[in-house]
Amino acid sequence: MVLNLTWLVPGLPLIASIFIAVLLLSFSKTMNRLTKPVSYFIIISLIFSEIIDFILLKNNISGDDFLLGSNFQLVVDRSSLFFSGLLGLVFLLIMFYSVTKLQRRNGYVRYFIFLGFLSGFVYLFSFSGNLFHNFYDPLISLLDKRGIS
Numbered sequence: 001m002v003l004n005l006t007w008l009v010p011g012l013p014l015i016a017s018i019f020i021a022v023l024l025l026s027f028s029k030t031m032n033r034l035t036k037p038v039s040y041f042i043i044i045s046l047i048f049s050e051i052i053d054f055i056l057l058k059n060n061i062s063g064d065d066f067l068l069g070s071n072f073q074l075v076v077d078r079s080s081l082f083f084s085g086l087l088g089l090v091f092l093l094i095m096f097y098s099v100t101k102l103q104r105r106n107g108y109v110r111y112f113i114f115l116g117f118l119s120g121f122v123y124l125f126s127f128s129g130n131l132f133h134n135f136y137d138p139l140i141s142l143l144d145k146r147g148i149s
Helices: 008-026 028-033 035-058 078-101 107-124 132-149
Strands: 063-068 073-078
Touching: 008 028, 008 078, 008 107, 028 035, 035 078, 035 107, 035 132, 073 078, 078 107
Parallel strands: none
Antiparallel strands: 063 073
C-alpha cells in the first residue's frame, strides 16, 4: 500500500512546479508579485516529499512501482531512499537560503519553478533503477552502514 505512494515523492515537486508555471504563463504580472507564496508552495511540496521519503525509509519499504501505469519503473530500496532524502534536504536548504537572501526581482518565480523541477527530476533519478545506481550506490551503502541503522 505505501509502496504505491512512491510516485508522490518525485511527483509533488513536479506537480507544484507545473501548476505554478501554468499560473505564471497565464497571469504573469500577478504571479511575479506573489513571490513569497509561490516559493512557500514549492517548499511545502518538497517538505511533503521528504516526509513520504522518510516514512518509506523508516518502514524499510522496498520494491518496484510502476509510475502511473507506464513502463517507467521506480525502484525503491534503502540506498535510493537514503540518497533521495539527502538530496531533498540539500534542495530544501537551497530553497530556504534563496527565500531569505535573494532579492525579489524579475525571474524569482521562474527560479523557484526550475528548482522545483530540478528537485523532482533528481528524485526520479534516484529511483530510476538503471545503471546510475552504480555511481552512488557504493558511497551511500558506506554512509548507511556507518550512520543509520
